[in-house]
Amino acid sequence: xxxxxxxxxxxxxxxxxxxxxxxxxxxxxxxxxxxxxxxxxxxxxxxxxxxxxxxxxxxxxxxxxxxxxxxxxxxxxxxxxxxxxxxxxxxxxxxxxxxxxxxxxxxxxxxxxxxxxxxxxxxxxxxxxxxxxxxxxxxxxxxxxxxxxxxxxxxxxxxxxxxxxxxxxxxxxxxxxxxxxxxxxxxxxxxxxxxxxxxxxxxxxxxxxxxxxxxxxxxxxxxxxxxxxxxxxxxxxxxxxxxxxxxxxxxxxxxxxxxxxxxxxxxxxxxxxxxxxxxxxxxxxxxxxxxxxxxxxxxxxxxxxx
Ligand SMILES: NC(=O)c1ccc[n+]([C@@H]2O[C@H](COP(=O)([O-])OP(=O)(O)OC[C@H]3O[C@@H](n4cnc5c(N)ncnc54)[C@H](O)[C@@H]3O)[C@@H](O)[C@H]2O)c1
Numbered sequence: 026x027x028x029x030x031x032x033x034x035x036x037x038x039x040x041x042x043x044x045x046x047x048x049x050x051x052x053x054x055x056x057x058x059x060x061x062x063x064x065x066x067x068x069x070x071x072x073x074x075x076x077x078x079x080x081x082x083x084x085x086x087x088x089x090x091x092x093x094x095x096x097x098x099x100x101x102x103x104x105x106x107x108x109x110x111x112x113x114x115x116x117x118x119x120x121x122x123x124x125x126x127x128x129x130x131x132x133x134x135x136x137x138x139x140x141x142x143x144x145x146x147x148x149x150x151x152x153x154x155x156x157x158x159x160x161x162x163x164x165x166x167x168x169x170x171x172x173x174x175x176x177x178x179x180x181x182x183x184x185x186x187x188x189x190x191x192x193x194x195x196x197x198x199x200x201x202x203x204x205x206x207x208x209x210x211x212x213x214x215x216x217x218x219x220x221x222x223x224x225x226x227x228x229x230x231x232x233x234x235x236x237x238x239x240x241x242x243x244x245x246x247x248x249x250x251x252x253x254x255x256x257x258x259x260x261x262x263x264x265x266x267x268x269x270x271x272x273x274x275x276x277x278x279x280x281x282x283x284x285x286x287x288x289x290x291x292x293x294x295x296x297x298x299x300x301x302x303x304x305x306x307x308x309x310x311x312x313x314x315x316x317x318x319x320x321x322x323x324x325x326x327x328x329x330x331x
Contacts (some may be wrong), residue, residue, distance in 0.1 A: 032120060047259045061107060119175070174217055175218050182225045183200040184225045191328050
């Protein structure tokens with residue numbers, strides 16, 4: 026018996042890279058998988074059914090069960106139809122892994138409207154739209170049975186969104202939004218028995234192979250464990266999607282090579298209080314307390330891009 030026997034999962038952006046590894050792991054552990062990918066090229070051109078279908082073929086050849094879905098995750102109606110496809114094809118939905126993503130890196134002063142909008146669209150709306158319809162489905166199940174549904178959402182953030190990489194104003198804003206959305210939806214869905222967590226992965230895929238220096242750093246080294254393989258990230262998703270992680274919700278984990286970290290976001294570091302209304306001068310005085318021992322700026326990060 027696999028860990029996910031009898032479970033039904035959707036993985037978005039599953040035709041390549043990390044999403045492919047997520048799908049293969051879930052299927053190898055017995056889940057029926059909806060393999061979503063609209064087959065976008067690196068430069069945004071797309072609609073190629075091949076990647077999703079290839080992963081479905083890999084799963085079925087290995088004896089697993091999967092069906093392809095070619096939706097663009099940020100399309101509201103297509104996201105709703107994707108959730109419905111899982112339920113009509115396999116009878117239920119237990120796990121949603123939001124993973125689909127693109128990069129359109131550019132320095133903020135050169136970024137085009139299209140580059141900004143497309144990245145926000147695919148990541149931020151592309152996480153929310155499937156989650157929204159999955160949550161509505163689970164709420165109906167909860168109301169029908171009056172029992173927790175024991176479902177999981179695993180989102181995909183990025184350390185870029187948490188620490189702020191230069192050249193990625195669009196991507197970092199979307200990924201930070203995903204980290205916050207993870208906390209919001211974890212709070213909202215806890216009562217229904219749905220846990221919501223996020224991973225901030227680092228793995229060898231076409232995204233990182235195109236990044237100067239990263240390809241070589243993450244290359245498989247002879248005789249050593251392949252810790253930058255997408256499968257290494259999938260294991261963390263698999264733990265979060267399983268009952269082994271019971272009680273874990275609203276959390277963000279970074280997984281990079283052989284290291285996994287629990288990350289925590291915004292929190293007060295220093296504080297100054299006053300019984301009077303604030304003025305510019307009193308804030309200026311308070312700033313001495315706020316920045317006592319704290320850096321006043323952030324180190325510059327100027328990637329070698331326009
Ligand atoms: N690889 C890394 O080191 C790394 C680091 C941080 C975050 N991530 C995140 O991990 C996720 C997977 O990235 P990857 O490295 O495997 O990239 P990848 O390019 O190999 O795979 C992403 C897949 O998403 C699909 N996709 C893109 N837009 C889509 C849409 N609108 N609808 C459906 N499918 C769509 C693409 O066709 C592609 O197959 C992304 O969210 C990415 O931002 C990756």
